[in-house]
Amino acid sequence: MKITQIMLSKGFGGAERYFTDLSVALAERGHAVQVICHKRFQELKRLKAVPGIYTETLSVLGWWDPLAQYSIKQVVKKFSPDLIHAHLARAAYIAGKTARKFNIPLVVKTHNYVNLKYYQDVSFFIATTNDQRHYLLENDVSKDDIEVIPNFSLFPGVECIKAVNRNHIVFASYGRMVSKKGFEILLNAFQELISSGINARLMIGGDGPERKPLQRLCNRLGLDKQVTFQGWLKDVEGFLSDADIFVMPSLLEPFGIAILEAMSCGMPIITTKTKGPMEILDDNQAYFVEAGNVASLVAAMKYVVLNREEATVRAARGLDRYKNHYSGYVVIPRIEQAYRELCDVKS
Known part of the structure; x- marks a missing residue:
């Protein structure tokens, strides 16, 4: 699949870690991944080093920034993805305009209890927890447009438990x-x-x-x-x-x-x-x-x-x-399946 991932913050917290790890994992599993991020995004160097990831960077003043909206529309049009996956409000709002213009399915990840005014033209919500799913339902999102898929880590998991040091x-x-x-x-x-x-x-x-x-x-x-x-x-x-x-x-x-x-x-x-x-x-x-x-x-x-x-x-x-x-080995295939089902509905 051709997948566009969009994250427009420049810091590095849990949402940014998820975005980075997901982009890397999808590329390593054979997908073509377009990454659109802030030009000062802290993990940009890591993303650029991964084969199969195509990075596009820009400065963003806010969700309302018309230049950022125009730039994202241009690079998405050129890449022509099967779907767009946006992270956090700023990316979700701008991605919604782009997805509507080009008739591309838009997936968003609810990293928190989001303000839905920024989440227009969304095809599908990935809720991190059952409580976030309940929040979306309370705000009139259709249950058919939500799936709970938790966050993940790419760490493999240790083979044995380390004994706790007795003295220090x-x-x-x-x-x-x-x-x-x-x-x-x-x-x-x-x-x-x-x-x-x-x-x-x-x-x-x-x-x-x-x-x-x-x-x-x-x-x-x-x-x-x-x-x-x-x-x-x-x-x-x-x-x-x-x-x-x-x-x-x-x-x-x-x-x-x-x-x-x-x-x-x-x-x-x-x-x-x-x-x-x-x-x-x-x-x-x-x-x-x-x-x-x-x-x-x-x-x-x-x-x-x-x-x-x-x-x-x-x-x-x-x-x-x-x-x-x-583990990423368990969660990533669930995300891929959600992508496939959404693209099948579109086709």
């Missing part, structure tokens, strides 16, 4: 450094954990507008020797392999690709009771805490440190669930 526990967390990710809660919880006598370190990956305030908080808490900020991660698997326990402290989390990556590495997982993680995992596979509650997070971190055999069992169950439900 390393916690890991990463994501875009914005307030909703809950890193402030994590730092305060970690300080209380250290004060209780637990010998541990914390690695935090990612970047964003809250990084400097978080580093200042780390200093005020006296954690400069125990906490490292590692910036955007080029090697997530390597980062996770250096840690024992993964923590997702998000205040809001519609899915959480980082959860999948930790599952694939066979790590014990502590996560908040937010919508995405609660759909991915259950109490047999992870440890859940109240979002925004420092005491709840401290208690879970301490419990996992002191009950390592149980934590290893839960990690093994999480790894098994990842391989059966969230």
Whole structure:
């Protein structure tokens, strides 16, 4: 198939990771993939290096940008794809105009609870979770135009679970450094954990507008020797392999690709009771805490440190669930099938 993938943000969070991994996976499976992205998109170099991916870059001022709309129409017309798959509101809005003009099916991915005013002329919605599907139904999207297909990771999944280090526990967390990710809660919880006598370190990956305030908080808490900020991660698997326990402290989390990556590495997982993680995992596979509650997070971190055999069992169950439900080997064929069915309807 000839598939156009459009992502017009220039940062790199979960939606951008999904867009990049999907484009790469589709090209590796023999599809011709046109990638339309911002000229400063952080993963552009990776995309350009993949045979079968044809990149088109541009600057975009907003969903309303007439020059971007014109440019995208021109490059899509030249590529003549079987379908367009757009990611996030800006791309969805502009792709809708292009799809309507050339009568091309448009697939959109709901990476969050989207504002549907930007999602016009959409042929098919891929909802990330059942809760997002329910949201679309409540907003009058036909059930025939929605399928729940979760996010995925291209990580293969480890063969065996790594034993938790007995003497020096390393916690890991990463994501875009914005307030909703809950890193402030994590730092305060970690300080209380250290004060209780637990010998541990914390690695935090990612970047964003809250990084400097978080580093200042780390200093005020006296954690400069125990906490490292590692910036955007080029090697997530390597980062996770250096840690024992993964923590997702998000205040809001519609899915959480980082959860999948930790599952694939066979790590014990502590996560908040937010919508995405609660759909991915259950109490047999992870440890859940109240979002925004420092005491709840401290208690879970301490419990996992002191009950390592149980934590290893839960990690093994999480790894098994990842391989059966969230690996790219499982999810990508479902996306391809959705594409084929949509193109068959058009023809």
